[in-house]
Amino acid sequence: MSDLFQAAGLDRGAPRPLADRLRPQKLDEVVGQDHLVGPDGALSRLVDAGSLGSLxxxxxxxxxxxxxxxxxxxVTKLRFEQISAIFSGVQDLKKLFEAARGRRATGEGTLLFVDEIHRFNRAQLDAFLPVMEDGTITLVGATTENPSFELNAAMLxxxxxMTFRALDEEAIGKLLVRAEEAEAKALPLDGEARASLAxxxxxxxxxxxxxxxEVWRSAKPDEVFSAAELQDIVQRRAPIYDKAQEGHYNLISALHKTVRGSDPDAALYYLARMLDAGEDRLFIARRLVRMAVEDIGMADPxxxxVANAAKDAYDFLGxxxxxxxxxxxxxxLATAPKSNAVYVAYKAATALAKEHGSLTPPKTILNAPTKLMKREGYGATYRYDHDEPNAFSGQNYWPEKLGRQTLYQPTGRGLEARIGERLERWAELRRERGE
Structure with missing residues (x-):
């Protein structure tokens, strides 16, 4: 219906958003994606080669x-068709494919643009495969989500x-200049406010x-807004962040790695990003507990x-x-000494336990609650460490078939430096006693 109105020229007087009026008419008018549509861009090369393919x-x-x-x-002389995965189903796709087959029979190709393609389920995505393979359509699917996670392998x-980049401030600046040219008036913003808008x-x-x-609508004649005034005038755009999708995982990964990398300033920045985006505070608190045990461990027990106390403090204060x-x-956590020695030792212990199965501990450390077990020697040679010199017996606690193993190897950082000295002293006592 909208195409009919456009053909009749009836839409010319209708109000159109500035973004729609400034939509580029040529590829070289697109800003911020030079790696795709610039002279040596990936898409430019495909167009020059005359072979677009599905994208x-x-x-x-x-x-x-x-x-x-x-x-x-x-530029490729294909019929442009557009649908949204939010509002389309398999029946809609069948109609589109039939129409595309009809055009193909007359020598006209079809470029089918599918917005939010990640919203389709697996069966719907599979419906595209035959018509992509036989050339009935050239598919261009658009998604804000990582295709590796959201699209199936057959389609990929x-x-x-093709990866699109967020527009940098220079690209935004070019758009604002175009807007001023289209409106034949300058944005009523001082330099700082203009940068803030970008x-x-x-x-x-x-x-x-x-x-x-919004700025133009709000400005009185000869009024120029400062950055602080701009904040009051426009509703700040919500950060791009979906707690079930990639933005969520990107920022929590960044927070974890900056803590691990001992950069408190960067860690605070990513924490603020997550809080600003509305992340579940208890999810963050749980991740902080994980950082404490995974990346700091015995270097600072x-x-x-502290991490558990923060969770309790948030529960209490809100x-x-x-x-x-x-x-x-x-x-x-970011400024604490770091050690993953316990983490590494635990993984090694888990692998060892799975590999060797149900080995019986040595009888030395087994209880003997029955006479039979006592006759079998359970606990007979056990030495109570508190009664031994240095409160250390040095006896062997490992299953006989496995032998003594070394799993936990403390670092020389934080408290683990002292723990390492203690373990070495105990090893020396074992050697002296022939244990």
């Missing part, structure tokens, strides 16, 4: 995925993934132009106490006061 466009919102798909159809084997867009060109429209306890713990 998956992966990247954040507002980076030009739909626009580039439409422009590719134009038939389509090339940051608010969070790499999304469409969001940048929407924010610009107090780290586990937001926003309890978030300071999480921040304090992040700093504590």
């Amino acid at each position: 998956i466009f992966w990247g954040p919102p507002g980076t030009g995925k739909t626009t580039i798909a439409r422009l590719l159809a134009g 084997s038939r389509a090339r993934v 940051r608010m867009a969070d790499g999304d060109g469409r969001a940048a132009l929407t924010l610009a429209e 107090q780290a586990l106490v 937001s926003p006061e309890g978030e300071l306890a999480l921040a304090q713990t992040v700093v504590y």
